[in-house]
Amino acid sequence: MFERAVGCQRGDLSRSGPLRRSFVVPVCEQVGFAGETGKLAGHLFLPDADEAAPVAAVVVAGTWTSVKEQMADRYAEELARRGFAALSFDFTGYGESDGVPRDYESPALKVRDLRAAADFLATHPAVGEGELGVLGVCAGAMYASAFAAEESRVRSLALVAPWLHDRRICEENYGGPEGIEAKKAAAAAARRRYEVSGEVVYVPVVSGSDPDAAMPFAIDFYLTPERGGIPQWPNRYAVMAWSEWLDFDAVAIAPRVTAPTLLVHSEDAAIPDGARRFHAGLAGPRAFLWTEGDQFDFYDQPRQVGLAAGAAAEHFARTL
Template sequence: MPVSEQVSWAGDAGKLAGRLFLPDVDESAPVSGVVIAGTWTSVKEQMADRYAEELARRGFAALSFDSTGYGESDGDPRDYESPTLKVSDLRMAADFLAARPEVGDGELGVLGICAGAMYASAFAAEDSRVRSLALVAPWLHDRRICEENYGGPEGISAKKAAALEARRQYEETGQVVYVPVVSGSDPEAAMPFDIDFYLNPRRGGIRQWPNRYAVMAWSEWLDFDAVALAPRVTAPTLLVHSEDAAIPDGARRFHAGLAGPSEFLWTQGGQFDFYDQPLQVGYAADATAEHFARTL
């Protein structure tokens, strides 16, 4: 059975807090390590812990963690979705995991879930320590996909104008303008829908997650081009996705542009099923573990 340990290490803005899952407390031989990037706005307890435990059951040392400004990690402003910060946090998490005695030298993989796939891919594109990459239900966007999902050029412009004003207010007063991440009643929410995973306390609507999105983050989020990263990703890459999950077109286009060896597995399920439903999580964990075992 896996064992877990609360861990922390120094980040750019203070402590980064995580949980390290190990395959066996009596394991003596080093094993491959995997850093896990959860979905946007998430804390580790929502889905990263789940995948880390599943990978530990399959023989890996797996690290889940809260990014800067989220959950138990330090950093201000809180709940600020910065791709730049999240990629930097992944780098420092990899530093921590690679230094653990349980992890073999040069045996580092990265798993990205939903928008975590964008951050994991950016990290893999710039750091040769990433020997293998896996993306589950990946949200991989570019300008075209953002326009399709956020109200066209006018919607993008409106969100970036709101972000600029929120940034001005933060710099002048220190106050952060927030909207809900998820709400079916607030049209300004980052995801203006009633999404059971995020609103149900038995799923992802947990006390550690405040359901708020810093408006000033919109500009960096919308300008991030994950599809353009693909030609720079040379590590063996696995994608697990469904036609019923989020933006499969972005995943297809990313996959087509990859520079290294790759595999794309299509399965069944909605986007949020891959966060906590046993059928989808089990399938993704099996596929990911097999990929890492073969490529690390």
């Protein structure tokens, strides 16, 4: 069962500029579907309201801590312009979706949410039977890959500016073994506090002044309202999530991914070494498109989004 209403209340995508020259004007439906612990809220972008024939579907997973309006909507809309039914949604505990604790980054739960999204698409009359792709942006690439590794329905995978880490990469990015153990100790303390009192300890996701922030940098995309610093996103990270995040090994997933996989990345984006090692380990057909731009350009800048969305659409057209 699903609920839908035509006309999404989503972020302003008009600033995508040249991207809007594309092929068709998509229709966006507000949808709700069952997750593991409650209702998940999404936007389903369709290529044509009057299209009679079902089309291939793609689930879009945005980066960690994000809501659908920050980057997933943008990619879903661009895929719909290119002929696909594309679903962006808020993961459990984020945005408009149900779930507590709020803003808790659980890779395992996000993979289960992707399965719920696939179940929803399988019931939708606009979607062709058995035709499912998944696109992951940044850390969404980890969740999309884990889902593809265990779900035969995923026939094609595209990863944009993928953050794909293992223990070595975590040590390089989070202060070595000592830094990781400190974060895991803080997570354990926060978990005990939550279990006793129900209180969630949060730090900012992004901050140029708080050293405890998940990303202790003044990142323009997240701090600028005209980009990703939107009202739907509270800029908070549940400290007790650190252990699960740091223990997740995305590079080790690659040998279990048999679906044709495209990676789109840049040497100036996040951890290209992790993307290279993941790509080398893939069990199925694989392709790598190297381009230019920093990590956050791939979230909303016309040149990078247009190139990545176009390459992903071509990949899905060949493999779905």
